[in-house]
Amino acid sequence: MHETDMTKALILTVKDWYESQLEKPKIEKIHLIVGQFTCVEPVSLQFAFEVQTRNTFLAEVELVIKDIPLVAFCHTCQQEYKPEIGLQYSCPDCNSPMEDIRSGRELKIDRIEYSSVNTYENVSL
């Protein structure tokens, strides 16, 4: 269950960002980008995030995971193709090995969506 460790890393990174903000914002959503050619399962990540953020500043924050498909580029055919994970990785047209992965290895925190608590208070006055 390495998603637990990944979630820990995610929480620490967001915490660093949160603590660097002068006016503590209200975090609403965290957007992640997870490639299909990684060892990370989005469902497990969602579960780990929900459990690990309970009763913290990230409780109730929504984790939005964008799945990025595996896309490789075949230099022989000069075209992109989508390898079938678990079945075939070489080029379906010429059988050249998968050497150039164009997407699918991503594992990153893309952005944080937040609302400014102060702005809200000012308006309500």
Place this chain on the structure above:
Amino acid sequence: MHQTFDAALELNLLHANQEGANHNREHFDKWGISCFNIMSSPGAGKTVLLEKTLAALQDKLSMAVIEGDMTTELDADRLRQYNVPVIPINTGRSCHLDSKMVAGGIHTLEHEYNPQEIDLVLVENVGNLVCPAEFEVGEHAKVALLSITEGEDKPLKYPVMFQEADCLLITKTDLAPYLDIDLDRIAQNVRQMNPNVTIISVSAKTGDGLEVWFNWIQNQVSTLTLCH
């Protein structure tokens, strides 16, 4: 009024682990140490391979082992007979070594041994084909093992591990007569995603192919030593 904002972070989720791995590698480089990360499923033969390697190369290289094991020191005890520093790391509930755990091992190496005199550190990862592939620990090369009893399809099912490997050892080849397994098919499946990987078939039991593995290690170590 409810206004939302975006803060673009664009940070790798494994950023902290990667930084730790780079830091570990700087230590190894400073001491002129080559480090290999040895990975496989449980029971593919990592520990016995290390035993054979320590026995065969102890006159040629000064070696140390960082031994990842979930809860025991069983593997570490087996390796201690070869009179090399064996630093056990119990990963607890974690199913892989990460750079921080290995940094702890490096710290022990620095304070209890003389790292300047060591040529090669072999990191035996926790038996697992999934997680270790994503967590670099500061190695110069990744070595994956696949025993022939696991089946030809494993590289297709656990592609990240096999795509990342610099060297693949196909182990337990002495069992081939008892199994319906196509060794060429294993190699083909790996080369589909990793055409440049060095593939070596070995049997720790009969010794078949081990000489090729020992040569690979020595070549890697001399190349890296030149780079240092």
